[in-house]
Amino acid sequence: MRISALLSRGSAPSEIVEAELDTPRPDEVIVRIEAVGVCHTDLVTRERLRERPAVLGHEGCGLVERLGSAVDGAVVGDRVVITFASCGGCDQCRAGFPGYCSWSAALNGSGRRLDRSSTLRVREEPVFGAFFGQSSFATAALADARSCVPVGDVPPEVAAPLGCGFLTGAGAVLNVLRPRPGDRLLVVGGGGVGAAAALTALSEDVEVVVAEPVAARRELLATCGAVVVASLDEPVGSVTHALDTTGRPELIARVLGLLQPRGVLALVGLGPAEVPLDVRSLMLRGLQVRGCVEGDAEPSVLIPELVRRHRRGLLPLDRLVTTYPLSDFDRAVADQRAGRTLKPVLLPGP
Incomplete structure (x- = not known):
């Protein structure tokens, strides 16, 4: 699937490029990204990778567009927040603490799936992707279905940071x-x-x-x-x-x-x-x-609770957010560092 993605390469200015997103496996979904938060972890990872080309972003929110053959808990057209990846089967995941998943480092920070396969290619070459199981600085992201939490009609720019920063x-x-x-x-x-x-x-x-x-x-x-x-x-x-x-x-x-x-x-x-x-x-x-x-959270439990509080006016998360086009990533980061913006959220657009 052809998408547009924000490609980072060390300290060089980020650029929007055409990328090839892998076909979803049976337990995966493709989400059309409507909004994605910028988190400090994105910036730290960009520095750590140095000149290695990467598509980062791990607070994605959007509409489910395509389902893997074995996915039965998601519906095409649902608005979901994509949160961090976890295996679902280790002791910590089964106990309700997926942030401490035994496979967390490989699932969230290796740039590939667990079997080392790539999810993203740019100019026919694999790049660092699958960041936090998503790489959502793009118009679409591939994610494990268990990482997708439905949020209903909450504005995507408000819901997106619930995937990590607000959740934490x-x-x-x-x-x-x-x-x-x-x-x-x-x-x-x-x-x-x-x-x-x-x-x-x-x-x-x-x-x-x-x-x-x-x-x-x-x-x-x-x-x-x-x-x-x-x-x-x-x-x-x-x-x-x-x-x-x-x-x-x-x-x-x-x-x-x-x-x-x-x-x-x-x-x-x-x-x-x-x-x-x-x-x-x-x-x-x-x-x-x-x-x-990750707030010691089970995202499928805490994210809906935070959405309920927001709808009731108890949690005005919208007041923390400033939106930018995806192409204005560098300006969003500069504004955040200068204190002009508290939580930048990128909008990939159509």
């Missing part, structure tokens, strides 16, 4: 931290993940403090009901729960010092592999530090 932030709150009304949550970093976490906690009647250096992000989150500070140098007060989206060791250490006894810190930001911890303080204050991948 919301899931960290609902599945890992689990604050209750009256608790106080500190979110460090008000980008897409942190903002989604803040809005989700506010929908739970939790007091939320967000530490974010970008003024426009602080202003937006303040209008949504959060208390905002530019940095942890400002008075924050003690908190019962905390979420770090930065991965910065010095911030993680400071957050631990702000937690009340028996407080919980969830980590979703990738930073240095080692962070100095005061183990004595952790023990004597009964603190918990939890890693969190």
Whole structure:
């Protein structure tokens, strides 16, 4: 199937190219992409691949266009969010934690299927594809049917980030931290993940403090009901729960010092592999530090719940999104880095 795709190659400007998408296997579907979020992981992966040509994108939303012969849970014409890939059969998947799938690295980051076959060709040569089981910076994506979650009539630009970024932030709150009304949550970093976490906690009647250096992000989150500070140098007060989206060791250490006894810190930001911890303080204050991948979520359960909250006006995710044509990827990234945009979402168009 001929499609248009955004081809990345190291630091060179991205370009729209014609690509050949593989025929779906029995358990796969083709989704016509209507919108796709830009996530920090896309940018990190582009740098990691250096000059290797790649089609990235892993927060796709669109209409199911073609079904593999064994697919029975999807319907042509359904609007779906494509989330991360998982095998469905390992212990973690069966327990409802597909983010920790035994085959996660190969399924989401190898650039190919598990059998090493390519899903995308450009100029008749295989390129890095199947990113997070989709590579949705394109007009269409090939995905495993189990990664596709129906979302109904929610605008695709709002639904797309539920595939990863918004899912991670919301899931960290609902599945890992689990604050209750009256608790106080500190979110460090008000980008897409942190903002989604803040809005989700506010929908739970939790007091939320967000530490974010970008003024426009602080202003937006303040209008949504959060208390905002530019940095942890400002008075924050003690908190019962905390979420770090930065991965910065010095911030993680400071957050631990702000937690009340028996407080919980969830980590979703990738930073240095080692962070100095005061183990004595952790023990004597009964603190918990939890890693969190993809919000510890079962996407088929959490994504519909987040859609319901959005429809009821409890989760105004649309306020976090700014749209760009697919061809304006580089401008979208520049705007995000400059703080002009919180969550860029690309629209491939017809």
